[in-house]
Amino acid sequence: MVDETLPGRDAAIGGEVSRVEAFEALAANQDLTEKPTSVWRLGLRRFVHRRNGVAGMIIVGFMALVAIFAPVIAPYDPTEVLIGKEDVSKREPPCIHLLGCDESKPQHIMGTDGNVRDFFSRIVHGSRVSLTLGFSTVTVAIVIGAFLGAIAGYWGGWIDNITMRIMDVILGFPALILAIAIVAALGPGIRNALIAIAIVSIPQYARVMRASVLTIKEVDYVAASRALGANPWRILATRILPNSLTPLVVLGTLGIATVILEAAGLGFLGLGAQPPQAEWGSMLAAERNQVFSAPHLVFFPGLAIMLTVLGFNLMGDGLRDALDPTLNE
Amino acid sequence: MRRTRLIALLALFALVIAACGGTAEESTDTTGGEEPTETTAAPAEEPTETTEAPMVDFEGAVLDAGGCDYGGKINTITAVDQYTVQFDLCSPDPAFLAKAAFTPFGIQPAEHIEATGGAPLENPIGTGPFMLDAWNRGDSIVFKRNDNYYGQVPAFETLVYRWATEGAQRLLELQSGSVDQITNPSPDDFETIQNDPNLQFIPIANPNVFYVGFTNTFAPFDDVKVRQAIAQGIDRQRIIDTFYPAGSEVASHFTPCSIDNGCAGDSWYDFNVDAAKALLEEAGLGGGFSTTIYYRDVFRVYLPEPGLVAQDIQAQLKENLNIDAEVVVLESGEFIDKATSGQLEGIHLLGWSADYPHVTNFLDFHFNENQAQFGNNFPEIYDELKVGAAIADAATAAPNYEAANNAVKELVPMIPIAHGAAASAALATVENANYPPFGAPQFEFSNPGKDTFVYMQNNEPISLYCADETDGESLSPCQQVVEPLYTYATDSGEVVPRLATECVPNDDLTQWICSLREGVTFHDGSAFDANDVVASWSAGLDAANPLHVGNTGSFDYYAYLWDGLINAPESEG
Numbered sequence: 001m002v003d004e005t006l007p008g009r010d011a012a013i014g015g016e017v018s019r020v021e022a023f024e025a026l027a028a029n030q031d032l033t034e035k036p037t038s039v040w041r042l043g044l045r046r047f048v049h050r051r052n053g054v055a056g057m058i059i060v061g062f063m064a065l066v067a068i069f070a071p072v073i074a075p076y077d078p079t080e081v082l083i084g085k086e087d088v089s090k091r092e093p094p095c096i097h098l099l100g101c102d103e104s105k106p107q108h109i110m111g112t113d114g115n116v117r118d119f120f121s122r123i124v125h126g127s128r129v130s131l132t133l134g135f136s137t138v139t140v141a142i143v144i145g146a147f148l149g150a151i152a153g154y155w156g157g158w159i160d161n162i163t164m165r166i167m168d169v170i171l172g173f174p175a176l177i178l179a180i181a182i183v184a185a186l187g188p189g190i191r192n193a194l195i196a197i198a199i200v201s202i203p204q205y206a207r208v209m210r211a212s213v214l215t216i217k218e219v220d221y222v223a224a225s226r227a228l229g230a231n232p233w234r235i236l237a238t239r240i241l242p243n244s245l246t247p248l249v250v251l252g253t254l255g256i257a258t259v260i261l262e263a264a265g266l267g268f269l270g271l272g273a274q275p276p277q278a279e280w281g282s283m284l285a286a287e288r289n290q291v292f293s294a295p296h297l298v299f300f301p302g303l304a305i306m307l308t309v310l311g312f313n314l315m316g317d318g319l320r321d322a323l324d325p326t327l328n329e
Numbered sequence: 330m331r332r333t334r335l336i337a338l339l340a341l342f343a344l345v346i347a348a349c350g351g352t353a354e355e356s357t358d359t360t361g362g363e364e365p366t367e368t369t370a371a372p373a374e375e376p377t378e379t380t381e382a383p384m385v386d387f388e389g390a391v392l393d394a395g396g397c398d399y400g401g402k403i404n405t406i407t408a409v410d411q412y413t414v415q416f417d418l419c420s421p422d423p424a425f426l427a428k429a430a431f432t433p434f435g436i437q438p439a440e441h442i443e444a445t446g447g448a449p450l451e452n453p454i455g456t457g458p459f460m461l462d463a464w465n466r467g468d469s470i471v472f473k474r475n476d477n478y479y480g481q482v483p484a485f486e487t488l489v490y491r492w493a494t495e496g497a498q499r500l501l502e503l504q505s506g507s508v509d510q511i512t513n514p515s516p517d518d519f520e521t522i523q524n525d526p527n528l529q530f531i532p533i534a535n536p537n538v539f540y541v542g543f544t545n546t547f548a549p550f551d552d553v554k555v556r557q558a559i560a561q562g563i564d565r566q567r568i569i570d571t572f573y574p575a576g577s578e579v580a581s582h583f584t585p586c587s588i589d590n591g592c593a594g595d596s597w598y599d600f601n602v603d604a605a606k607a608l609l610e611e612a613g614l615g616g617g618f619s620t621t622i623y624y625r626d627v628f629r630v631y632l633p634e635p636g637l638v639a640q641d642i643q644a645q646l647k648e649n650l651n652i653d654a655e656v657v658v659l660e661s662g663e664f665i666d667k668a669t670s671g672q673l674e675g676i677h678l679l680g681w682s683a684d685y686p687h688v689t690n691f692l693d694f695h696f697n698e699n700q701a702q703f704g705n706n707f708p709e710i711y712d713e714l715k716v717g718a719a720i721a722d723a724a725t726a727a728p729n730y731e732a733a734n735n736a737v738k739e740l741v742p743m744i745p746i747a748h749g750a751a752a753s754a755a756l757a758t759v760e761n762a763n764y765p766p767f768g769a770p771q772f773e774f775s776n777p778g779k780d781t782f783v784y785m786q787n788n789e790p791i792s793l794y795c796a797d798e799t800d801g802e803s804l805s806p807c808q809q810v811v812e813p814l815y816t817y818a819t820d821s822g823e824v825v826p827r828l829a830t831e832c833v834p835n836d837d838l839t840q841w842i843c844s845l846r847e848g849v850t851f852h853d854g855s856a857f858d859a860n861d862v863v864a865s866w867s868a869g870l871d872a873a874n875p876l877h878v879g880n881t882g883s884f885d886y887y888a889y890l891w892d893g894l895i896n897a898p899e900s901e902g
Contacts, residue, residue: 081644083567090571090637114637115644116571270626275640275656286636292497293517 039246039323046322053318059311067127074121075107078278082116090116091287091294111296114287115276122278123300129279130308133194133263134256140198142252145205150236150244152206153213164210167203175200175258176265183271190279193272197262201255208251212244246323254316257309264305280305387411390439390863392871394419394895401893406866408859412845414814414829421719421838423726424687426815429832430824431685432768432804433795433886435811438851439864447868447876450792455811456828458773459488460852461793470790470806479849480827484776489783490790490806499785503528503754508785509777510755510762510770512805516574516633522754529759532576533751534766536585536822537631538691539680541642542743545704547674554612556741559676561598562605562650565746568641572634576750582734583745584691587766588822589723591688594734597745602649609650617651621675624656625664630751631680639678671701680749684890686767686822689718692733696742703742710736721838767817769805774819796869797879799886810852814843814862828857871895 047053066073082088086106094111095101110119152163170178182196213236216222222239230239266272267281268288275282280301287297389408397404397419404417416425428434441454451464458480459472472488491508493499496515502508504525514522523530541563543550550556565579584591609615624632624639632638639656646652654676659667668677683690695702698711710733717729753770755762760776772782788802795807814829826832832843849857868876869887873896877884888894 079644081641081648083571083641114634115640270658275636276643290517 043246043319043323047318050318050321052314053322056311056314056316056318059307060315063127063131063308063311066124067131070124070128074118074124076118076121078117078122078125079276080117080121082112082118088112088116090114091290091297093294094296110300111294113283113297114290117276119297119300122283123280123304125278126280126283126301126304127308129190129273129277130260130263130305133190133197134260134308134312137194137198137201137259137263138252138255140194141201141255142205142248144198145202146209146241146244146248148202149206149209149211150213150241153210154217154232154236154240160210163206167206170200171203173200176262179262179266180269180271183266188271188274190273190277193263193266196266197259200262201259204255205248205251208247209244212247213240216240216243250316250320250323253312253319257312257316260305260308260312387858390860390867392863392867392895394871399893399895399897401895402891403866403870403895406863406870408863409842411858412847414843414845414859414862416832416841416843418839418841423718423721423838424685424689425834425838425841426824426832427685427687427690427822428890430767430813430815430817430827431886431890432808432811432813433798433869433884434813434866435795435807436813436828436857436861436865437811438853438855438857439861440855441851441853442864442868442876447874447878448794448880450794450880453793453795453807453810454852456849456851456857457808457810457812458483459809461810462487464793467789470793472806472809475852477850478773479846481773483773485780485782487781488772488809489781491783491785492788492802493785494788499787500754502785503756506756508783509759510753510775510782511785512753512764513787514752514754516750519574519576519752522752527757529755529757529762531753531755531762531764533630533753533764534587534821535630535682535751536587536591536686536691536766537629537680537682537749538580538583538585538745539629539631539638539678539747539749540580540583540743540745542668542677542679542703543741544671544673544677544702545742546671547704549612549614549618550676551704552612553740554608555614556744557598558605558608558612558650559646559652560605560741560744561601561608563642563645563744563746564600564649565597565744566600567645568638569747571641572638573747574633574750574752576752578748578750580745580748583695583737583743584688584734585683585748588683588686588688588691590717590727590730591691592734593727593731595738597738605650617653619653619655620646621673622654622656622678623659623664623668623673623675624678625661626658627661629680629682629749631682631747631749632678633749635678642676642678669702671704683767683822684886686817686824688730689714692730692737693718696733696737707736707740707742709740710742719838721834763819765817765819766822769801769808771816771819772809792880794879796865796887797881797884814845828862872897 076082088106088108090112091114092108092112094109095105095107096109097103097107101107108118108120110123113119113122148163148167152160178200179193179196182199183192186192186195217240222235225235225239263272264281264284267279268285270282270285273279273282284298284301287294291298387410389410391408392406394401394404402418402420402422404419407415407417409415418425435455437449437454441449445452453461458475458478460475462471462473464470468491470490474483474486476482493502496513496518499511500514500518500522503511504527519530522528541559543556545551545556569577569579581596582592582594586592606615622639622643624635626635636658643654643656646654664677667673668679681691681695693714696706696710696714698706698708700706713729713733713736717726717733720726720729753764756777758778760778761774762770763774764770770784772784775782786802786805790803790806791798791800792803793807793810795804795811798804798807812827814827814832815824816827817823818825828846828849829843830846832841834841845857845859845862851857867874869884870891871877872894884894888897
């Protein structure tokens with residue numbers, strides 16, 4: 001079944017809205033040389049009025065800053081074993097001098113882990129892995145998915161059939177199980193986790209892109225370009241793609257949250273980041289049996305994952321609301 | 330095989346003649362006296378020169394391997410008379426008694442084994458201090474006191490086995506007083522138990538070792554200097570201090586000192602980074618190299634936190650010797666297969682817990698000339714071990730084990746790291762609570778001060794026919810009911826007589842003659858004699874015996890400790 005989802009139509013409607021506004025401006029005798037307000041600019045205006053979306057953006061922005069300035073923020077190297085260097089033992093609870101922890105003890109605001117490493121430094125550096133993985137995986141998946149979806153939607157026929165059936169097959173597997181199978185075949189590690197999650201994410205972008213293309217390729221300005229003899233690739237690149245990006249951006253933002261969760265899942269299973277690299281999922285897995293004796297070692301990575309995913313979800317929801325004209329007055 | 334068939338035919342013929350002649354089979358009403366097998370059993374043939382003349386009314390059974398070509402340790406087991414059993418071995422075995430004291434070699438009545446078709450899985454009958462009363466599947470096993478026990482009769486009437494997989498739950502049950510003793514509390518709880526006045530902490534001195542192994546057929550571990558460098562470049566004390574419970578110790582030798590000759594020879598290298606770096610320089614690897622650390626993520630007493638220890642060794646190799654090591658965790662079965670067959674090209678983290686208290690269980694198993702785990706084996710080690718293994722007296726064998734241990738230190742096939750501590754815990758009110766270094770608690774010596782003693786272990790037993798079980802959860806309850814010829818002392822690795830009063834070897838340790846305890850009765854009231862010993866061992870050891878059935882039929886400990894089953898099909902051999 002062709003998935004003629006709303007986002008495609010939304011984009012088309014968004015395009016029409018901008019044209020309607022241009023005509024309104026004309027009617028108001030405004031300067032015709034002034035460019036009409038784009039759907040993106042309108043979206044941004046709407047986005048800043050949505051509190052949830054802004055809250056999500058603040059969280060994501062905070063996490064991004066933490067990741068960028070991790071070496072400055074973290075007091076220790078995330079892989080540095082402190083045995084013999086400080087008077088600390090493994091799995092020590094948080095010690096914050098401001099909150100009354102004995103000044104003679106070294107300060108570890110999130111405690112130490114099982115290998116006597118500063119847990120705060122590992123959490124901070126873990127943000128780099130998760131965000132990098134999230135952004136790069138979704139970028140790879142969007143590029144490949146959008147390309148496949150655009151071709152399938154524009155040319156149709158057997159190309160469409162074959163491409164979309166392959167996508168259906170991939171979608172037929174539970175995403176995490178398929179990712180585990182791919183990593184098991186490629187071998188554990190961050191790079192292979194990225195490849196695995198990207199592969200399982202491609203179909204959703206391909207389907208959304210195809211639906212957008214199916215809608216947009218029938219509108220007048222595309223037909224006009226075609227009538228003028230424009231190259232199909234040129235039509236795709238300059239007429240269809242820019243008007244199909246909105247749903248992809250929304251989906252991609254929400255997708256980052258999913259990717260971070262899946263990467264943490266792979267890390268938890270020992271298939272993602274490898275020791276001694278700091279990654280939230282593998283940190284959670286390493287100390288999962290200490291949930292009663294050293295709860296801080298599962299609480300902080302869990303909290304970090306939860307916050308980041310929440311941030312991207314809120315931001316994704318806000319973007320969707322802001323960029324969807326049907327939800328705006 | 331022809332010989333075996335001939336013996337079988339003769340046996341069958343003899344049985345037919347006996348049946349037609351109507352001889353008084355019931356004359357030996359204590360055991361029946363019949364060898365249960367058809368293929369290898371026959372009435373005792375002419376006694377060997379070392380045996381006495383058989384009693385007139387006793388027809389002793391024989392288990393005959395038909396020679397030693399099958400590769401195993403046991404040649405014949407003969408019921409010489411009602412209370413004498415003779416074991417003829419294919420090669421010297423100074424550890425014979427230490428092995429024979431293991432629970433899988435417990436004795437049950439010949440008739441009972443036959444009546445259950447070789448699979449008394451839920452109804453063992455033995456001679457032990459407790460007899461099985463009821464097995465409430467999924468809940469508990471209840472034992473009653475054996476009032477006719479020849480040894481110390483238990484002070485309480487009922488022994489109950491329960492189980493819980495989580496260490497925290499077992500401790501909770503103990504703290505609440507609903508059980509009297511538990512096994513294997515989590516190492517993290519050791520301190521809690523020691524500080525609780527209502528509990529007693531019982532260290533288990535089961536000898537074990539955790540080591541870092543190399544396969545010397547892969548570069549750069551083919552260079553002894555590299556192995557020696559790593560041996561001196563890892564701070565083993567730091568690993569014990571950080572990751573092991575109290576009572577654990579740095580390994581001075583591969584074999585723990587609690588085992589005779591385990592600590593013969595020089596102690597292991599001290600931690601010395603400068604010396605290690607110099608050795609790496611000499612090997613041309615002063616700048617370090619890349620390798621892999623393999624391990625399995627399975628808790629063992631010798632390695633309680635495998636992932637953390639692997640990462641600490643990774644960090645130490647990088648920090649001390651600039652060696653970049655990738656940590657790779659393998660599935661347990663795959664890891665053991667690859668490690669023991671010498672397929673792991675890097676470093677592997679493995680350990681060993683003693684099966685029986687003898688130095689051969691550590692050194693000979695790991696460093697014999699056919700062992701593939703560490704790559705090419707060293708005659709400097711295994712030649713000495715061969716000589717030592719043929720000497721019964723520990724003091725006499727000491728120079729050989731000293732030479733072998735020194736060669737291990739010099740050639741570094743692996744680095745011994747730690748001897749891990751394990752523990753049990755009991756209520757403080759339990760008198761003489763014990764957990765021997767080998768085997769399960771001997772409850773007949775304990776007194777909870779009430780009629781019922783409740784013990785909680787990790788899991789439910791698989792079956793109670795322990796000739797064909799290997800898990801500790803099965804062996805422990807079996808031990809309360811069924812007894813071997815010898816058993817392990819409660820406080821050391823020594824073996825003490827049980828159903829045998831003594832077993833005496835010949836000079837070259839290839840023949841052991843065991844005198845059995847007289848007047849002992851099984852829990853069903855039948856009398857114990859030499860034919861029960863032969864029948865019990867035959868059912869486990871002889872794959873062609875129709876009663877070689879068991880639970881899975883693999884009889885792993887018979888195959889493993891006696892170097893293979895008699896008449897084993899190719900797949901079992």
